[in-house]
Structure formats: C-alpha cells, structure tokens
Amino acid sequence: MARIPETLRLGIIDAHITHWTEAEVVNGAAIVIVLGYGLPQLVTHRATYQSLVAAIIQLEGDLPALRAERDGIWGISPQDDDGVWFRLTQYKALVRARLGAKHPLARTVPNFGELNISRYLTITQQFIDHWERVNAGLASPLTLGAFVLASLTVARGSRDAGLPEPP
Numbered sequence: 001m002a003r004i005p006e007t008l009r010l011g012i013i014d015a016h017i018t019h020w021t022e023a024e025v026v027n028g029a030a031i032v033i034v035l036g037y038g039l040p041q042l043v044t045h046r047a048t049y050q051s052l053v054a055a056i057i058q059l060e061g062d063l064p065a066l067r068a069e070r071d072g073i074w075g076i077s078p079q080d081d082d083g084v085w086f087r088l089t090q091y092k093a094l095v096r097a098r099l100g101a102k103h104p105l106a107r108t109v110p111n112f113g114e115l116n117i118s119r120y121l122t123i124t125q126q127f128i129d130h131w132e133r134v135n136a137g138l139a140s141p142l143t144l145g146a147f148v149l150a151s152l153t154v155a156r157g158s159r160d161a162g163l164p165e166p167p
Contacts, residue, residue, distance in 0.1 A: 010053075013046045070117070073155050078115065084155045085115065087147040088127055095134055098142055105134050124156040 004012060020039045024031050032038045075083015092109040099106045110126035113119065131149045135141045141148065 006053075010046070010050060013042070013049070017042060017046065069158075073158055074120070078112070084124075084147075084152065085112070087144045088112070088152075090144050091127065091131075094142060094144060098138060099134065103137075105130070105137060121156065124152065128152055128156065 017039065020031065020042065024039060030038050071080075071083075073084060075081075075085045077083075078085040078089045080086055089112075092106075095109055096103075096106045108130065110123065110130055112123060115123070128149065131142065131152065135149060
C-alpha cells in the first residue's frame with residue numbers, strides 16, 4: 001500500500017473524524033473499532049501528530065542556525081583555529097610541557113577518538129575532568145592562550161543546553 005503524502009494526512013484524518021462522528025450519531029452510540037480504540041483516541045492521535053509535524057517544521061527552520069552556532073563554538077574540525085577542538089589539540093603538548101612528559105597526568109590525556117556530535121559531551125567531560133586534575137597539580141592554572149578550563153566548561157554548557165544527551 002502506498003504511503004499517504006504528508007500534505008494530505010491531516011485532511012484525511014479530519015475526514016475520518018467527521019465520518020466517524022456522523023456514524024456515531026446515526027448509530028446512537030460510540031463505535032469502537034478495536035478494543036479500546038474509538039473516536040476520542042483518534043482525535044488525541046490527530047492532535048499528537050499535528051504537534052509533531054509542527055515541531056519538525058520548526059526544527060527544519062532552526063537547524064541551519066543551530067548548526068552554525070555549534071560550528072562557531074566547536075569548529076568544523078580540529079584544524080579550525082577558532083574552535084574548541086583546535087584548542088584541545090594543543091592541550092596534550094602543553095600538559096607535558098608544564099608537568100613533564102613522565103608525569104602520570106601527562107600520560108592520561110583523553111583522546112578525541114571519532115569526533116562527532118554524539119560524543120561531544122563525553123569527550124568534553126573527559127577533558128574537563130582531566131584539566132581539573134592537572135590544575136590541582138600546578139602552581140598556576142593551565143591555559144591555552146586565552147582558552148582556559150572555564151572556557152571549555154562554558155562550551156560544554158552551551159552544547160548541553162541546546163541538545164539532548166546522546167543515547
């Protein structure tokens with residue numbers, strides 16, 4: 001069976017609701033087509049469907065701006081020198097320079113692994129946790145130019161506030 005085109009779905013559901021309502025008037029009682037499924041359930045499902053369609057349309061409009069905001073903060077790759085990822089590529093070398101290459105914390109710097117949006121929170125939290133431990137072992141906090149632990153925490157918060165936790 002072919003799918004009903006998106007543009008026709010609400011109209012078809014509305015026609016069914018109208019017909020069902022008229023059928024119940026003629027019948028003189030509620031018509032239940034499947035155990036526990038009647039006109040009230042169809043009306044509820046129609047409203048839910050309409051809300052989801054509206055949310056999808058809103059997201060389609062917002063998505064380019066959200067992606068641009070994300071890329072402005074994080075960069076589009078570790079080579080983007082304005083992004084968080086570029087700063088974190090400098091982190092390991094600076095930790096080694098400040099603590100010494102043989103220091104245990106210099107050997108446990110987190111790895112990026114596969115850099116995709118679903119791992120942003122995990123990777124960022126690993127760097128935050130490590131950076132806190134590094135700062136605790138130094139006389140003055142570790143800085144990557146103007147980029148500091150608080151900068152990374154703010155970037156994580158901006159990512160955290162705008163997107164759901166990955167599965």
